[in-house]
Amino acid sequence: xxxxxxxSLLFMLxxxxxxxxxxxxxxxxxxxxxxxxLLSAMIFIALDAVDVAFTEAAVGAGISTxxxxxxxxxxxxxxxxxxxxxxxxxxxxxxxxxALVWGTLDMPEYGNPDNPAHHHVADRYIxxxxxxxxxxxxxxxxxxxxxxxxxxxxxxxxxxALIGVLSLLQVRTPxxxxxxPLRNENRKLxxxxxxxxxxxxxxxxxxxxxxxxxxxxxxxxxxxxxxAGVIFAVAFILYTLTYGxxxxxxxxxxxxxxxxxxxxxxxxxxxxxxxxxxxxxxxDYNVLSSNPVSGQHIGIIVIELGVGITVASVLICAFYAFMxxxxxxxxxxx
Amino acid sequence: MFATATIxxxxxxxxxxxxxxxxxxxFDRILAVNMFGTKTVLLIAVYGFLTGRPEFLDLGIFYALxxxxxxxxxxxxIERLEFYDEREER
Amino acid sequence: MDVVTxxxxxxxxxxxIFLGLTGAFGLLRFPDFYTRVHAAxxxxxxxxxxxxxxxxxxxxxxxxxxxxxxxxxxxxxxxPAASHALVRAAHTAGLKPITENSD
Numbered sequence: 231x232x233x234x235x236x237x238s239l240l241f242m243l244x245x246x247x248x249x250x251x252x253x254x255x256x257x258x259x260x261x262x263x264x265x266x267x268l269l270s271a272m273i274f275i276a277l278d279a280v281d282v283a284f285t286e287a288a289v290g291a292g293i294s295t296x297x298x299x300x301x302x303x304x305x306x307x308x309x310x311x312x313x314x315x316x317x318x319x320x321x322x323x324x325x326x327x328x329a330l331v332w333g334t335l336d337m338p339e340y341g342n343p344d345n346p347a348h349h350h351v352a353d354r355y356i357x358x359x360x361x362x363x364x365x366x367x368x369x370x371x372x373x374x375x376x377x378x379x380x381x382x383x384x385x386x387x388x389x390x391a392l393i394g395v396l397s398l399l400q401v402r403t404p405x406x407x408x409x410x411p412l413r414n415e416n417r418k419l420x421x422x423x424x425x426x427x428x429x430x431x432x433x434x435x436x437x438x439x440x441x442x443x444x445x446x447x448x449x450x451x452x453x454x455x456x457x458a459g460v461i462f463a464v465a466f467i468l469y470t471l472t473y474g475x476x477x478x479x480x481x482x483x484x485x486x487x488x489x490x491x492x493x494x495x496x497x498x499x500x501x502x503x504x505x506x507x508x509x510x511x512x513x514d515y516n517v518l519s520s521n522p523v524s525g526q527h528i529g530i531i532v533i534e535l536g537v538g539i540t541v542a543s544v545l546i547c548a549f550y551a552f553m554x555x556x557x558x559x560x561x562x563x564x
Numbered sequence: 565m566f567a568t569a570t571i572x573x574x575x576x577x578x579x580x581x582x583x584x585x586x587x588x589x590x591f592d593r594i595l596a597v598n599m600f601g602t603k604t605v606l607l608i609a610v611y612g613f614l615t616g617r618p619e620f621l622d623l624g625i626f627y628a629l630x631x632x633x634x635x636x637x638x639x640x641x642i643e644r645l646e647f648y649d650e651r652e653e654r
Numbered sequence: 655m656d657v658v659t660x661x662x663x664x665x666x667x668x669x670x671i672f673l674g675l676t677g678a679f680g681l682l683r684f685p686d687f688y689t690r691v692h693a694a695x696x697x698x699x700x701x702x703x704x705x706x707x708x709x710x711x712x713x714x715x716x717x718x719x720x721x722x723x724x725x726x727x728x729x730x731x732x733x734p735a736a737s738h739a740l741v742r743a744a745h746t747a748g749l750k751p752i753t754e755n756s757d
Contacts, residue, residue, distance in 0.1 A: 602698055613713070628732060631732070632736055
């Protein structure tokens with residue numbers, strides 16, 4: 231039965247990819263990429279990689295769909311016809327592909343449990359993490375503690391991405407208070423989607439509550455800082471889409487978001503520095519408390535919080551920057 | 565019982581996928597994507613029961629959320645496309 | 655007792671499967687966008703409810719059921735809202751429904 235599910239999911243996945251290649255409307259392609267991400271996340275669930283499925287759905291189906299659509303509005307929605315012949319690229323791709331397949335022949339047998347990849351460090355993580363870290367979700371203990379340094383790098387990459395986006399696209403400054411009554415009057419006249427506004431308003435608190443649940447439940451089940459940050463950002467993206475960019479900017483000013491994005495990285499790095507000051511190595515949480523295991527607990531919760539804050543504020547801020555380009559005068563139009 | 569439900573959901577997803585491929589208008593595709601997302605949420609729930617580990621429903625909640633936001637975003641941006649035309653979306 | 659709950663969840667799941675397939679065939683076979691929305695969205699809400707109730711009877715009264723009902727409420731809230739917004743956006747964009755007079 232599980233085999234059947236896997237096969238049909240992979241079948242639909244390949245059909246989606248073929249359709250993406252054949253379509254010319256970029257808008258439709260982005261929608262199909264949403265399906266593609268949902269399918270691959272479903273495959274991850276079938277493979278028991280629940281945390282990965284969470285992230286794939288968050289980033290692939292959620293954030294990147296929204297950002298790509300925003301980009302399409304500012305650029306163009308039809309694929310340009312290429313005038314060149316596609317023979318040479320096809321030849322190069324075929325040769326490269328054949329070489330890669332040939333290279334895999336030397337690799338260890340696929341799926342063999344005795345492969346070196348499964349015994350380099352995985353054994354230690356699986357056997358020792360209940361005693362050393364003491365939290366049920368092993369993915370979180372690897373991500374936040376054993377591989378804490380790598381995760382710090384990832385958070386810094388996310389932060390750097392925000393710097394890149396903001397240096398290319400500027401976030402619009404919201405209209406001053408003096409213009410506000412007129413704007414409100416305008417908005418009353420042409421409320422675009424009152425039903426959506428009500429639904430969004432009802433959903434907002436629950437989305438934020440769910441984000442907090444995912445944030446602090448990451449030790450026990452699927453979830454953690456990255457996923458919670460995305461969910462938090464999704465709440466504000468929904469608000470921006472239904473109420474307009476100006477209202478959202480009034481709710482979460484960009485200066486605050488920038489400070490939070492840097493603050494999250496600071497919390498993460500600061501935890502490492504604190505553990506050094508207490509006599510351990512960088513990001514060695516054992517010294518944070520008298521008992522090493524509870525020290526690990528404190529360290530993981532604090533750095534996950536840093537990750538969550540950074541990811542949420544970076545995504546919200548980057549989304550505002552894209553929206554400034556995509557919906558330039560939405561405040562006036564309603 | 566869960567096996568039957570899983571197969572039925574996979575069939576429904578395939579049918580929605582066909583509509584997403586055929587279009588013809590962009591709205592048909594968005595509709596199909598919306599339906600596909602709903603059925604993915606149900607598939608997660610049913611698959612959890614099928615394998616006897618229904619703890620992963622958090623993901624279902626999240627998928628329902630993401631799907632909604634994706635559809636709303638698509639509609640919002642289509643509104644801005646003043647050059648929307650009746651051209652077939654191929 | 656087990657037989658009764660099994661039977662009830664069978665009925666619910668069966669109804670859900672029927673409604674889901676109906677909606678999917680409507681989505682595929684109906685002639686224009688507005689009729690397709692009609693087919694897909696109306697069957698979707700009840701189909702979701704049937705699936706969730708069918709699963710809830712299997713799981714009993716616990717956290718899993720609570721999460722199932724959160725999913726149900728979420729889908730009930732978002733599904734109709736999304737359909738409404740979709741039709742409205744299509745109408746605003748100038749998509750004409752097929753009527754008796756059009757050819």
